[in-house]
Amino acid sequence: MTRTVYLNGAYLPEDQAKVSIFDRGFLFADGVYEVTSVLGGKLLDFEGHAVRLQRSLSELEITNPISKDDLLEVHRELVRLNEIDDGLIYLQITRGAADRDFAYPPADTPCTIVLFTQAKPGLAENPMAQTGLKVISIEDQRWGRRDIKTVQLLYPSMGKMMAKAAGAHDAWMVEDGFVTEGTSNNAYIVKNGKIITRHLGHEILHGITRAAVLRFAREAQMEVEERAFTLDEAKDADEAFITSASMFVMPVVELDGAPIGTGKVGQVASRLREIYVDESRKAAI
Incomplete structure (x- = not known):
């Protein structure tokens, strides 16, 4: 067709x-x-x-x-x-x-x-949600206005290929020691039950799924902190995940070849994905 x-x-x-x-x-x-x-x-x-x-x-x-x-x-x-x-x-x-x-x-x-x-x-039954993603870290070499969703996506494409070459699914970009975002998604870590994700600014895309997920997390009485986190914090996290329009909430279980937390899909990411899909279906038009 x-x-x-x-x-x-x-x-x-x-x-x-x-x-x-x-x-x-x-x-x-x-x-x-x-x-x-x-x-x-x-x-x-x-x-x-x-x-x-x-x-x-x-x-x-x-x-x-x-x-x-x-x-x-x-x-x-x-x-x-x-x-x-x-x-x-x-x-x-x-x-x-x-x-x-x-x-x-x-x-x-x-x-x-x-x-x-x-x-x-x-789309909502992506099997990767059960196994999680593997990501690598790369230097963030994009222009400064990442909050504008422009079609200039060459470096994110290069990042995807770097990840593929390393046997991973995606790359988290790092600037001055702090994680900005994934190649086509927003990045999160969970430590002691607290969800941590970078605050809004010119450095990251203002994700639509990000906004919905953070709203749902707060409504579910989950603790959220919007601030920059370091690559070392990510490696020491209990859980990690990404959000995007096509992946919804997707767990991350490995960073630079080392497991994050237990190396298994975490409870916070799984619960948020369930909430996001359910609530988004209800509100879809």
Whole structure:
């Protein structure tokens, strides 16, 4: 089955969707993106993704080409057209196509907006949740505005490949001795029952799943501390986990070849994953 995608106001077969070679997303990584999960044919955390999308666009001085209501309708129509039960919807907006110049093109240059689906049957039943992830640490060499969800993802891709080469699943990036985040996720440790994750700032992405998980943790009377933690603290933690739109809450059981805690999936991560999936299904639209 050929996927139907959305491009600049039209629903098209994927092999008919074309973007200009002069698009600034292609030439300069001048654009932003969001990924929204779908469970049971419904969207998770759509409101949070829409708000963060607007923030990212505003930070780059890109005018949003689509209203929130219309964007919701596009998401729902793609779910319907592609018969997505469990999966992901990728959204990308760039500054549009213009002659190559480092200076921004005129403000009335039409943006490029693309959405497509990825079917992920059993997304909430990922077997890795039972065994946990292995991660390595790498130097964080990204630019300084990681809070903007831009499409410039080369270094995170390199980090994924470094992890793969080391026999691990992912990499945690480290700056000045402190863990910032994973290559495509927010990072957490648990010590003496306390959940510790880096505070919001320019150094990390303001994760939508992160916000939901921390809210659920506090509602469940779990202790949460938002601060930077060191790589040594992570290695000495009782548990660790990550959060992201596609992985939800995923335990981490090994760091740089050494077990974290018992080396098994911990109770806090397992409970948070259960709460997040249950509550997100209830709130999905």
